[in-house]
Amino acid sequence: xxxxxxxxxxxxxxxxxxxxxxxxxxxxxxxxxxxxxxxxxxxxxxxxxxxxxxxxxxxxxxxxxxxxxxxxxxxxxxxxxxxxxxxxxxxxxxxxxxxxxxxxxxxxxxxxxxxxxxxxxxxxxxxxxxxxxxxxxxxxxxxxxxxxxxxxxxxxxxxxxxxxxxxxxxxxxxxxxxxxxxxxxxxxxxxxxx
Amino acid sequence: xxxxxxxxxxxxxxxxxxxxxxxxxxxxxxxxxxxxxxxxxxxxxxxxxxxxxxxxxxxxxxxxxxxxxxxxxxxxxxxxxxxxxxxxxxxxxxxxxxxxxxxxxxxxxxxxxxxxxxxxxxxxxxxxxxxxxxxxxxxxxxxxxxxxxxxxxxxxxxxxxxxxxxxxxxxxxxxxxxxxxxxxxxxxxxxxxx
Numbered sequence: 001x002x003x004x005x006x007x008x009x010x011x012x013x014x015x016x017x018x019x020x021x022x023x024x025x026x027x028x029x030x031x032x033x034x035x036x037x038x039x040x041x042x043x044x045x046x047x048x049x050x051x052x053x054x055x056x057x058x059x060x061x062x063x064x065x066x067x068x069x070x071x072x073x074x075x076x077x078x079x080x081x082x083x084x085x086x087x088x089x090x091x092x093x094x095x096x097x098x099x100x101x102x103x104x105x106x107x108x109x110x111x112x113x114x115x116x117x118x119x120x121x122x123x124x125x126x127x128x129x130x131x132x133x134x135x136x137x138x139x140x141x142x143x144x145x146x147x148x149x150x151x152x153x154x155x156x157x158x159x160x161x162x163x164x165x166x167x168x169x170x171x172x173x174x175x176x177x178x179x180x181x182x183x184x185x186x187x188x189x190x191x192x193x194x
Numbered sequence: 195x196x197x198x199x200x201x202x203x204x205x206x207x208x209x210x211x212x213x214x215x216x217x218x219x220x221x222x223x224x225x226x227x228x229x230x231x232x233x234x235x236x237x238x239x240x241x242x243x244x245x246x247x248x249x250x251x252x253x254x255x256x257x258x259x260x261x262x263x264x265x266x267x268x269x270x271x272x273x274x275x276x277x278x279x280x281x282x283x284x285x286x287x288x289x290x291x292x293x294x295x296x297x298x299x300x301x302x303x304x305x306x307x308x309x310x311x312x313x314x315x316x317x318x319x320x321x322x323x324x325x326x327x328x329x330x331x332x333x334x335x336x337x338x339x340x341x342x343x344x345x346x347x348x349x350x351x352x353x354x355x356x357x358x359x360x361x362x363x364x365x366x367x368x369x370x371x372x373x374x375x376x377x378x379x380x381x382x383x384x385x386x387x388x
Contacts, residue, residue, distance in 0.1 A: 029307040030270045032248075032263035054226075058253040059272070066260045069226035076224045078253070113223040 001041050001175040004153065005188050007034070014181050018128075018156065019100070026153060027060040027125050032067075038175055039067030042123070042151040045173045046072075049148045051121045053077060055114065055140065057107055057132055064153050065123040072121075077114060079107040079139060092142045096135040099128055099159070107135045116144030127152040127174060130161025137170070154178060157189050195235050195369040198347065199382050201228070208375050212322075212350065213294065220347060221254040221319050226261075232369055233261030236317070236345045239367045240266075243342045245315045247271060249308065249334065251301055251326055258347050259317040266315075271308060273301040273333060286336045290329040293322055293353070301329045310338030321346040321368060324355025331364070348372060351383050 013021045025031035054076040056065030062078050069076035082105065091108045098105060114120065122136045133150050140147050149171030155162045157177045165172050177189035207215040219225035248270040250259030256272050263270035276299065285302045292299060308314065316330045327344050334341050343365030349356045351371045359366050371383035 023304060024307070025269075028271065028274070028304060030260065030263070030272070032260060032270050033267055035260075036264055059256060059274070062253060062256040063260050063270075066224065066226060066229075066257050069224070070230055070264070073227055075219075076226050076257075077222065078224070080222070080253070110217060110222060113218070 001038065003034070004038065004176045007031075008154070008176060008178075008186055008188075012186060014183055014186065017100075018159065018181070020154065020156070020178065020181060020186070022154070027063070030063045032063075035063055035067040036070065038064065038153060039069075039071035041175060042068045042121075042173065043071040045151065046121060046148060049121075050119055051148050052118045053114065053120050053145075054123050055079070055109075055120045055136055056123045057081070057136060060126070061124045061132075064125050068121070068123050068151060077109060079109045079136060081105050081107055092139045094135040094138040094142075097129075097131050099131065107132075107139065109139055111143065114140060114143040114145050118143070118145040119148050120145050121148045122150040123152070124150070125153045127155040127161050127165075127172070128159040130165050133161070133165060133170075149173065151175075195232065197228070198232065198370045201225075202348070202370060202372075202380055202382075206380060208377055208380065211294075212353070212375070214348065214350070214372065214375060214380070216348070221257070224257045226257075229257060229261040230264065232258065232347060233263075233265035235369060236262045236315075236367065237265040239345065240315060240342060243315075244313055245342050246312045247308065247314050247339075248317050249273070249303075249314045249330055250317045251275070251330060254320070255318045255326075258319050262315070262317050262345060271303060273303045273330065275299050275301055286333045288329040288332040288336075291323075291325050293325065301326075301333065303333055305337065308334060308337040308339050312337070312339040313342050314339050315342045316344040317346070318344070319347045321349040321355050321359075321366070322353040324359050327355070327359060327364075343367065345369075 011024045054069040057079040155174035155177045179189045205218045248263040251273040349368035349371045373383045
């Protein structure tokens with residue numbers, strides 16, 4: 001998505017540890033009208049697929065998940081990162097290793113919100129090592145739900161998560177794929193749908 | 195908002211500790227098309243107010259904040275609940291006591307995302323004791339931003355937070371105000387705009 005690549009070049013900042021900071025529009029301040037356009041683009045990419053539900057994980061996945069769900073007119077479910085007092089006992093749970101935070105955490109979702117009747121589209125802001133998406137796939141497996149694929153805003157192509165997921169046969173659509181980045185440049189992979 | 199009251203009666207569950215569970219549509223599974231309608235209702239309530247930014251707090255405020263921002267065509271900022279590795283050093287910080295979780299936590303937002311030029315509308319899913327909104331007001335004060343008011347989906351009128359905020363002169367708009375609740379009933383306050 002050309003507009004996203006341009007926005008990353010204009011507003012993104014590269015930090016040590018292969019961190020691309022896009023807090024000005026994607027995951028702390030949200031450019032909501034622009035994110036609604038990103039939702040429309042994901043809708044276009046998955047046109048004709050009988051998706052019933054959007055699944056993401058708190059916190060930074062919620063906004064992009066919402067935008068996709070709004071574009072498609074669907075409900076969204078977000079997995080929580082630990083067991084909360086307000087959740088019922090009947091939970092689906094998976095463990096995720098965070099590359100950014102160098103620690104593991106559990107993601108949980110109430111089993112009443114994903115079922116074997118669902119066709120789920122997994123949505124997240126970033127795809128790096130792919131561990132969060134693996135965890136969300138595991139939750140869908142436990143629920144017996146079908147997975148239509150995964151849609152992410154920004155894929156860090158050089159971190160291998162996208163390759164790993166695609167080799168498993170998962171359809172992965174990324175609105176921008178960063179091929180390499182350094183202090184003063186971000187290089188994108190050319191995609192057919194640009 | 196009549197449709198919200200009806201949805202609470204249909205899908206909400208009351209748990210011990212004055213907990214109203216609305217996870218099926220408001221804060222774990224999100225009924226996105228309905229939440230977009232809630233965003234439109236908040237837009238209507240604040241019609242004519244020159245708001246520049248929506249401010250909420252992770253995680254359960256993000257979806258309703260996004261819906262309001264989408265209706266108004268504005269950016270949204272969400273405060274995080276602890277210092278994250280990806281945030282810059284320049285943070286606004288406030289401390290919040292959570293009635294639900296019986297513990298205090300910090301909320302932080304990067305100072306670059308709220309400024310003295312902003313007119314902020316605070317948005318959240320629930321208003322109970324009002325502590326989260328007090329924390330968000332404090333962040334706006336620190337930034338020198340004006341606050342247009344607070345909009346929440348569900349106010350627990352019997353927990354006093356709404357009264358406390360209104361007595362401070364904050365405009366508070368709640369799409370549904372629960373006056374009392376028990377295992378088998380939820381009573382709403384009649385509002386002029388219903």
